[in-house]
Amino acid sequence: MIFPLLRFGAAVVFCTTISAGASGIPLRQSKEATSRPQAELQAIDMKPTVMKFGGTSVEDTTAFRNVTSIVRLAAGSRPVIVVSAIGGFTNALLASVERAIAGDSRGASKLLDKHFERHLVIAKDLLGKESHAAFVSLIGDARGKIRQLHKIIASHPVTSPPLQDEIVAYGEQLSSQLLAAVLCENGLGARGVDARSCVKTDENYGSAAPQGETVEATRTVLLPLLKAAKIPVLGGFIGSTARGVTTTLGRGGSDYSAALIGAAIGAREIQIWTDVSGVLTADPRLVPHAQTIPVLSYHEAAELAYFGAKVLHPKTIQPAIDQNIPVRVCNSRAPKNRGTLIVSESEAAPQTVKAIAHKNGITTVQVTSARMLGAYGFLRKLFEVFDQHRTAVDVVTTSEVSVSLSIDEASSLDALKADLEKLGKVEVEAQRTIISIVGEGLRNTPGIAARVFSVINDINVSMISFGSSSVNLTFMVDEAQAAIAVARLHQIFFEGSPQPDDELTGVRAASPRAHNREEVVV
Numbered sequence: 001m002i003f004p005l006l007r008f009g010a011a012v013v014f015c016t017t018i019s020a021g022a023s024g025i026p027l028r029q030s031k032e033a034t035s036r037p038q039a040e041l042q043a044i045d046m047k048p049t050v051m052k053f054g055g056t057s058v059e060d061t062t063a064f065r066n067v068t069s070i071v072r073l074a075a076g077s078r079p080v081i082v083v084s085a086i087g088g089f090t091n092a093l094l095a096s097v098e099r100a101i102a103g104d105s106r107g108a109s110k111l112l113d114k115h116f117e118r119h120l121v122i123a124k125d126l127l128g129k130e131s132h133a134a135f136v137s138l139i140g141d142a143r144g145k146i147r148q149l150h151k152i153i154a155s156h157p158v159t160s161p162p163l164q165d166e167i168v169a170y171g172e173q174l175s176s177q178l179l180a181a182v183l184c185e186n187g188l189g190a191r192g193v194d195a196r197s198c199v200k201t202d203e204n205y206g207s208a209a210p211q212g213e214t215v216e217a218t219r220t221v222l223l224p225l226l227k228a229a230k231i232p233v234l235g236g237f238i239g240s241t242a243r244g245v246t247t248t249l250g251r252g253g254s255d256y257s258a259a260l261i262g263a264a265i266g267a268r269e270i271q272i273w274t275d276v277s278g279v280l281t282a283d284p285r286l287v288p289h290a291q292t293i294p295v296l297s298y299h300e301a302a303e304l305a306y307f308g309a310k311v312l313h314p315k316t317i318q319p320a321i322d323q324n325i326p327v328r329v330c331n332s333r334a335p336k337n338r339g340t341l342i343v344s345e346s347e348a349a350p351q352t353v354k355a356i357a358h359k360n361g362i363t364t365v366q367v368t369s370a371r372m373l374g375a376y377g378f379l380r381k382l383f384e385v386f387d388q389h390r391t392a393v394d395v396v397t398t399s400e401v402s403v404s405l406s407i408d409e410a411s412s413l414d415a416l417k418a419d420l421e422k423l424g425k426v427e428v429e430a431q432r433t434i435i436s437i438v439g440e441g442l443r444n445t446p447g448i449a450a451r452v453f454s455v456i457n458d459i460n461v462s463m464i465s466f467g468s469s470s471v472n473l474t475f476m477v478d479e480a481q482a483a484i485a486v487a488r489l490h491q492i493f494f495e496g497s498p499q500p501d502d503e504l505t506g507v508r509a510a511s512p513r514a515h516n517r518e519e520v521v522v
């Protein structure tokens with residue numbers, strides 16, 4: 001019977017030391033706690049700011065130092081810190097579970113050694129004697145516990161889904177405990193909080209869905225700490241079921257945690273600190289002069305996320321969207337750069353073109369059939385085929401007798417094609433690139449399509465889709481011509497000398513509209 005062992009706060013050794021609101025590490029009493037500056041006292045009525053730091057922002061000693069100075073500068077804005085596991089640790093933890101499932105529990109545990117060492121190096125560099133000793137013992141406990149779990153998985157692989165979450169959750173537990181201790185060491189009144197007491201989920205291990213109870217639980221834990229002018233530090237990505245079993249929210253889930261926590265406490269802003277300066281006007285590998293986009297609407301951000309631009313997954317910021325909380329993407333290595341602010345449609349600056357996005361490796365499928373003419377039900381049958389092959393379609397264009405569709409996952413293409421041939425003639429083209437011009441209000445701006453296509457009039461364009469969403473103009477080119485097309489488009493919209501109509505269309509990178517939430521964050 002292994003389940004009771006999983007209940008956090010009860011039997012898990014490591015977790016019992018971190019009851020909500022109190023760090024497992026003895027914390028040096030901060031000087032500020034007694035003589036808090038006036039600004040901080042005034043901030044007590046202000047809405048909190050959630051600051052989430054991703055794995056690369058806490059990958060080593062230098063990164064921890066950067067985070068410390070960022071938090072120090074934001075100390076007056078009632079910060080709540082959400083942190084990912086240190087860079088690379090989640091991958092290693094997952095790989096260790098795989099190894100244990102394959103029966104090699106010793107090898108599984110060994111995979112983690114160097115990552116525990118990395119934590120210890122940071123602790124040695126940044127903690128005083130007492131808190132260092134406490135952190136060393138936390139690492140020891142975590143190691144012992146994970147070792148046991150690896151053994152259980154190796155002998156009973158069926159137990160792996162919940163045990164995997166239990167193991168992987170150590171990544172965020174350790175980073176949050178370490179960060180809380182480092183902040184305290186630097187005189188900031190931080191408190192490590194076990195995120196599992198806040199984020200309540202269903203039992204879908206590996207990709208658990210947060211439940212409504214999260215709001216109440218989060219408020220109960222965090223509001224008293226904020227009231228006492230403490231800085232809560234929580235691990236992202238992790239939660240627990242109603243029975244107290246550890247869960248995780250899916251890869252990259254720390255952004256989701258930040259949005260859930262921000263929504264629960266009515267944050268003023270949710271900041272996602274990463275290693276790029278916000279969202280860029282184009283992929284910098286193709287366009288070295290790509291600039292940070294100052295303001296994006298949620299809708300534009302969602303369109304860009306598909307192109308793998310370093311934008312948040314739309315699902316992860318949904319809780320923020322629902323509460324109308326702005327989300328800012330910032331660079332922890334260049335904290336003075338203001339990054340990109342993502343706001344609701346109505347608050348986004350009315351600028352026509354915000355970004356030139358592209359995605360390579362696209363396959364297009366064209367189905368032509370005279371049976372389509374004047375008939376109904378054809379599209380349903382066509383989409384059923386994609387459904388059966390579990391293949392997602394991204395762009396669709398139709399004419400009277402043909403339909404073109406784009407897919408970015410062509411693994412079941414042969415079988416898919418065979419089934420589509422029952423409906424009509426099928427032509428497939430691989431190595432295509434989708435290019436998308438993204439900007440709120442694009443559809444209502446005259447002349448945009450003409451400008452776009454005139455700069456690439458020597459490049460063969462297909463599958464033009466304009467108007468199905470008001471925020472993008474999308475088309476397909478050959479992969480070999482994508483780089484030149486993107487560079488030229490970027491040039492006319494962002495780099496060229498202002499065209500006479502630019503003022504009218506707002507095409508140039510306009511400065512963000514004065515925004516009363518935009519006071520400097522760091």
Ligand code: ASP
Nearest residue numbers: 084090237251252253254
């Ligand atoms: N550490 C987790 C991951 O690597 C969660 C996150 O970083 O957002 O997926």
Ligand code: MG
Nearest residue numbers: 054055084252
């Ligand atoms: Mg991440």
